Amino acid sequence: MPHTRTIRRWVAVATASVVLLTGCSKIGLTTPQPTPTAGGSATRATPPNGEPAADDTVTKLAQALQTGNLSQLPLVGDPTTITKAVADDYAVIMSGMDGFKPKVVTEPVAYEGNGVAGVALQQTYTFDKSVWKFTTTARLNLVGGQWRVAWKPDIVHEQVTSTTRMRHTRELPERAPxxxxxxxxxxxxxxxxxxxxxxxxxxxxxxxxxxxxxxxxxxxxxxxxxxxxxxxxxxxxxxxxxxxxxxxxxxxxxxxxxxxxxxxxxxxxxxxxxxxxxGAVGKATKQQAKDSAGAIAVGEPIGLTGLQKRYDAQLRGTVGHLVMLVQRRDAPAPKAGEPPFVPLTLHALDPVEGKPVQTSLNTDWQHRAQSALAGQKGVAALVAINTETGEVIASAESPAANGQALATFGRYAPGSTFKIVTALALVRKGLSAQTMVDCPATTTVNGRVFKNYDDYPANKLGRITLGEAFANSCNTAFMLQAKQLGQGDLTAAAAALGVGVDFDAGFPVFYGSVPGTTDPVVAAANSIGQGQVETSPLAVAALGASVASGRTVVPWLVSGHQPKPAAAPLTANEASQLQAMMKLTVSAGAATSLRGVVDGAKTGTAEYGAGNPPKTNAWMVVYKGKMAVAVFVADGASGSQAAGPVVKAFLA
Structure with a gap:
């Protein structure tokens, strides 16, 4: 059982009292025998003539103390009763040690002659990060040609007597927030x-x-x-x-x-x-305690999921260990005039409190995110990040997500929100928001027919600007223009917008995957966020943040784990072109429902599954001031219809 701080303070006082009392030998502790010293005037390092070496018995003694099995230990006394008596005595002494046993190293045997010898035992207990070392002495007698151990409790520890035993307790530090x-x-x-x-x-x-x-x-x-x-x-x-x-x-x-x-x-x-x-904190199982190598005991708090699991060692701190000399249950009461027995501290290591984990979550915005998703019947997620710093301000899922970290770790086709990436790649090829492009109703790539979404406005077909194709989400225009892109152009553009590069950011996160391809059909699908492209809602939020700030923004949550992007940075012209396209989406495109609510936006609808017609997931990414927000709605009809209202509820 863990000690409380109050108990620890009481123990400290009690220990001080014992120091005073032991000077008068009033608590019944047996004074240990002097440790035999090889080569001294009364001892020798080799057996006298006619006496065998005691090495085998000494080895068995060390093994017995290390394993707790005394059945093979040669002992002085009646063979029919001594083994059980000593085993019982040892069991009582160690009954409160929670299974801890020492590592024992023996010094050379000191032979005194006339069938008497002694050996010093260097004992080391390891309690997690705490090491307790001490030396005891065992006396040996030569009986019938065999060296035997003259058992005394002080072999276990020099201050243990026939009326005392050792007790180990763990003191848990307070878990850090x-x-x-x-x-x-x-x-x-x-x-x-x-x-x-x-x-x-x-x-x-x-x-x-x-x-x-x-x-x-x-x-x-x-x-x-x-x-x-x-x-x-x-x-x-x-x-x-x-x-x-x-x-x-x-x-x-x-x-x-x-x-x-x-x-x-x-x-x-x-x-x-x-x-x-x-994440969550629960009680450690037997297996978890075993895997911790002594850092955690069964039933103690342990991080089970999320940041609580990832940073469990940091948050829980280091357990304290206390070994005390206490009375046995059958110890006699003190005689008249003698003071009562006071427990004695043999070894103590104070607990070390855990260290907090600092995150970027904003309490108010997190509550708003959860409130905005509370009414969603299906799976939905929202991520909001600071466009200047990349800090994750809020990250939430709807109740149907069942506690899964889909906002940061989900893997989905981003649909037309990925046209932000394709637009950047095209701008790097010399296009601009004002470049005229073709937007036919359908286009064919290697025999595969692609079309625009069902509600695409008919008045935006034909010859339009790239900005209009972006704002109204013309699939065919982006596929036709993407033919001029090289195999790695989308990958490089995505990295410049904080997507597709893996970082260890200290929490469950998927920054997206944008593989290159030589297959023209896959390349066409990739250009509109289908094919092989995958992102999380957090990664889509990075697209909006990078455009808004005009530089690469990689979202982060845990202080000290901020990723450092290495992609080619955005130029002022590239940022300006992308900002113009996202603003046009709000003023005259697919996100007009958010006029006055956001500064820039991009809608998205991603098909998935083998159905005919296939199912769709809905997306929306926006930025307003210093905040970028991405919303994902599973099985949503479109970004404007399904994700747009969630954005409005969050920012309103």
């Missing part, structure tokens, strides 16, 4: 409250009514909880729900048999707050 952009905790350790029915203080006739009322107050299934209460033991505490203080109904106190139990927990500032990113 995850911080938001304002430096305030957005996920931290705090008291939670288990609300339920305590059956031992409730008449059976009241079980059903009380369970019904508690279930109603806690907003859980009434019938299921009544059944749970009825089937539990007669003295059981049946938990209905664990909540934070702000969620605890005052009326629970009035329900007969209902109680609340305070328990520790690690939670966000509100229920579900950025849960897919921040």
């Amino acid at each position: 995850i911080l938001g952009a304002q430096g305030k905790a957005i996920m931290e350790s705090r008291d939670l409250f288990q609300v339920g029915i305590d059956k031992q203080n409730l008449l059976q006739a009241q079980w059903a009514a009380s369970a019904k009322r508690v279930a109603e107050l806690m907003k859980i299934d009434v019938a299921a909880y009544q059944k749970q209460v009825a089937s539990a033991g007669a003295r059981a505490f049946v938990i209905a729900k664990t909540v934070r203080r702000s969620e605890l109904p005052e009326a629970v106190r009035e329900v007969p048999g209902a109680i609340t139990v305070t328990v520790p927990g690690t939670v966000g500032v509100s229920a579900g707050f950025a849960q897919s990113l921040l």
Whole structure:
């Protein structure tokens, strides 16, 4: 069981008291025998004539202390009883050591003659990052031609006696918080409250009514909880729900048999707050404890998902270790005039508190993102980033995402939002927003017929500017113009806009994949965000941020893990051309529903699956001031219809 800080302070005082008392030898500790020294006047390093070497017995002693198995240890005493007696004594001494055993290195045996010898045992315990070293002495007697150990408790530790034993405890540090952009905790350790029915203080006739009322107050299934209460033991505490203080109904106190139990927990500032990113903390399993090599014990807090898992070691800190000399349960009471026994600290390592993880999440905007997605019946995601710094301001998914980090780690075809990349590649070939291009109703590439989306405006077919083709999302125009691009041009343009280059940014993130290809059909599909191109909502947000800022913006979340782009930077002309196209999309294109709400935008619809017609996912990426926002709606009809309202709800 972990010690609290209060207990640690008490131990410190108690230890000081023992130091004073032991000087008068008043607590019953046996004074250890002097360690034999090879080569001294009374001992020798080799056996006297006629006596065998004691090396085999010494080796068995070291092995016995290291393994805890004393069955093969030669002992002085009645062979029919001594082995069990010593094994029992050793088991009592070590019963509180949580399975820890020492590594033992023996010094050369010191022979005293007349069948007497001694050996010094260098013992080392390793507790995670704490090492405890000490030396004890074992006495040996030659009995019937065999060296045997004269067992005494102080072989285990020099201060252990027949009335004391050792006890190890772990002291857990407080888990450090995850911080938001304002430096305030957005996920931290705090008291939670288990609300339920305590059956031992409730008449059976009241079980059903009380369970019904508690279930109603806690907003859980009434019938299921009544059944749970009825089937539990007669003295059981049946938990209905664990909540934070702000969620605890005052009326629970009035329900007969209902109680609340305070328990520790690690939670966000509100229920579900950025849960897919921040993750969860739970109790370590036996396997997790084993894998930690002593850093974590079964049942201790451990990060299970998200940032809590990635930075678990940093957040949890280093556990403290305390080994104390305590009385055995059957120790006699002190005699008249003797002071009571006071536990003695043998080894102590204070815990080291964890260090916070600093993130860029803005609490207010994160709440707004979650609110904007709360009404979505299907899977949807939203990411907002700072166009100047790349900081992830908000990242959220709809309830249907079931806690998956789809906003940052989902892999989807970006559809026409990827025309931002293709437009940059074309500008680098000498085109501009004013360049005239052809936008036919269909175009054929190597026998494959491509067309525009069903609601493409008929008055924007034919000869139009590249800016108009972008604003109204003409697939055929971009495919025809993309024929002049080289195999790696889209890849390079994407990298300049923060997409398609993998970085370890310290959290679950997919920056997109934009592979080159020699297949003209795939190349045509890639140019409109289909084919082999994949992005996450976060990567699409990077497109908007890079255009808005006029330079490569790679989104980041965790301080100290900001990626450094190495792609060829945007020129002033390239940024100006892209900004003009995204502004035109709002003023006279597919995103006119966002006039007055955003500065620039690009809609997108991506087909997927083998259906006829295929299903579609909807996209929208926008920028306003210093913020870029990307919204993804699974199975959405179009970017303007499905994703646009989410953008408006978020920014309104």
